Amino acid sequence: xxxxxxxxxxxxxxxxxxxxxxxxxAHHMHRVIMDNVLDNDHSVQNATMLMFARCxxxxxxxxxxxxxxxxxxxxxxxxxxxxxxxxxxLEALLxxxxxxxxxxxxxxxxxxxxxxxCSILACLHLARTLHAVIIRCFLECQLVLDTAVxxxxxxxxxxxxxxxxxDNMKGRNIISWSTMISGYxxxxxxxxxxxxxxxxxxCFDSMVRDFGVTPTSEHYACMVDLLGRAGQLNQALEFxxxxxxxxxxxxxxxLLGACRIHSNVELAEIAAKSLLxxxxxxxxxxxxxxxxxxxxxxxxxxxxxxxxxxxRGVKKKVGWTSIEIKGKIYTFVAGDRTNPEMDxxxxxxxxxxxKIRQEGxxxxxxxxxxxxxxxxxxxxxxxxxxxxxxVFGLIKLGHESSIRIxxxxxxxxxxxxxTKFISKVTGREIVVRDSQRFHHxxxxxxxxxxxx
Numbered sequence: 001x002x003x004x005x006x007x008x009x010x011x012x013x014x015x016x017x018x019x020x021x022x023x024x025x026a027h028h029m030h031r032v033i034m035d036n037v038l039d040n041d042h043s044v045q046n047a048t049m050l051m052f053a054r055c056x057x058x059x060x061x062x063x064x065x066x067x068x069x070x071x072x073x074x075x076x077x078x079x080x081x082x083x084x085x086x087x088x089x090l091e092a093l094l095x096x097x098x099x100x101x102x103x104x105x106x107x108x109x110x111x112x113x114x115x116x117x118c119s120i121l122a123c124l125h126l127a128r129t130l131h132a133v134i135i136r137c138f139l140e141c142q143l144v145l146d147t148a149v150x151x152x153x154x155x156x157x158x159x160x161x162x163x164x165x166x167d168n169m170k171g172r173n174i175i176s177w178s179t180m181i182s183g184y185x186x187x188x189x190x191x192x193x194x195x196x197x198x199x200x201x202x203c204f205d206s207m208v209r210d211f212g213v214t215p216t217s218e219h220y221a222c223m224v225d226l227l228g229r230a231g232q233l234n235q236a237l238e239f240x241x242x243x244x245x246x247x248x249x250x251x252x253x254x255l256l257g258a259c260r261i262h263s264n265v266e267l268a269e270i271a272a273k274s275l276l277x278x279x280x281x282x283x284x285x286x287x288x289x290x291x292x293x294x295x296x297x298x299x300x301x302x303x304x305x306x307x308x309x310x311x312r313g314v315k316k317k318v319g320w321t322s323i324e325i326k327g328k329i330y331t332f333v334a335g336d337r338t339n340p341e342m343d344x345x346x347x348x349x350x351x352x353x354x355k356i357r358q359e360g361x362x363x364x365x366x367x368x369x370x371x372x373x374x375x376x377x378x379x380x381x382x383x384x385x386x387x388x389x390x391v392f393g394l395i396k397l398g399h400e401s402s403i404r405i406x407x408x409x410x411x412x413x414x415x416x417x418x419t420k421f422i423s424k425v426t427g428r429e430i431v432v433r434d435s436q437r438f439h440h441x442x443x444x445x446x447x448x449x450x451x452x
Contacts, residue, residue: 228258
């Protein structure tokens, strides 16, 4: 285009560069535009900021945002969206509050970005506050927003509020219905989570037979998940081998997850071999296989997988757990010492762990891969972020209140066991949202039936 002497639309070029998500290309395009005398074109400014944000340079994108003399709604929405996409929900919500203080009215696009940020935190108080903002802005009648709010309530652990939104919607489309159905599934009210094998097969078979819908890889993954949860691992592998399409990462991931629960290392290795080729950058795949080995006492194999992950430059996400207390979000990491009340938290944690030990809890040190003594391993388990957040909730919330926490990764197996005992000795409902689903703990049991 340049060779033909035609000047490009600069914002379009920047947007194209943002889609590539390559930092060197972003810097190059920024220099090209600066060399051609960048004026105060707001679309170019916004596109430049968005380009850097999508290339992973959030600090740089924010510096551009702060330097703009005039910020229109698109500018605010772009930066909020950048934070939400970068898994920085607190920063997104803080910026949204600043936007409102500047008397800039949000539109549906801005609110969708804020809803995404709230979904990451799974904060019910924030969800209700944001829903009120949407209603005050007279935007609640928009189908896309209604559906997003419905999904938000589901991810905040409230089936009750989600169903109210669904029932009050003036119109529904296939996305609305699917969101409500998948939400029930997240909370354990669906075929896979309830072990309804025959019903699941009937749904799958009826797709082609009754509705002429060709199953996609996602549908096959659901069937593998259904069979795997029920312990029919060989049938699941046979189902995969007979698939008319090439199995994708989701299919093998479902089988690997089933192998973890049923401790089938042979099939786990088959699934992992395909996964580590199809989804080599996903740290969770390596960690899951490593944990399977560790749980079976195969320490050498567990370390081999961890070392493979390191050699490939794949970095494990830092695990954190958040909890909402009176409208404020508190976040913990393993071994955390940042909270001002940490001495009290650890003191109460020690008392609580002793109580659940007396009820039969036995620490599962297979979830600690460090070469340390047994007692030290137990202390490392005690300091997992899930346990710290739960204890903080027990300290700060009333005796009748449910404890609601959010883990950004899959919940630790030892923490899952410990939480069942904690719900029993405290008589409290504990709701845990992890990266896979919701767990509702009550009286020593979990809604997932110990499969997640």
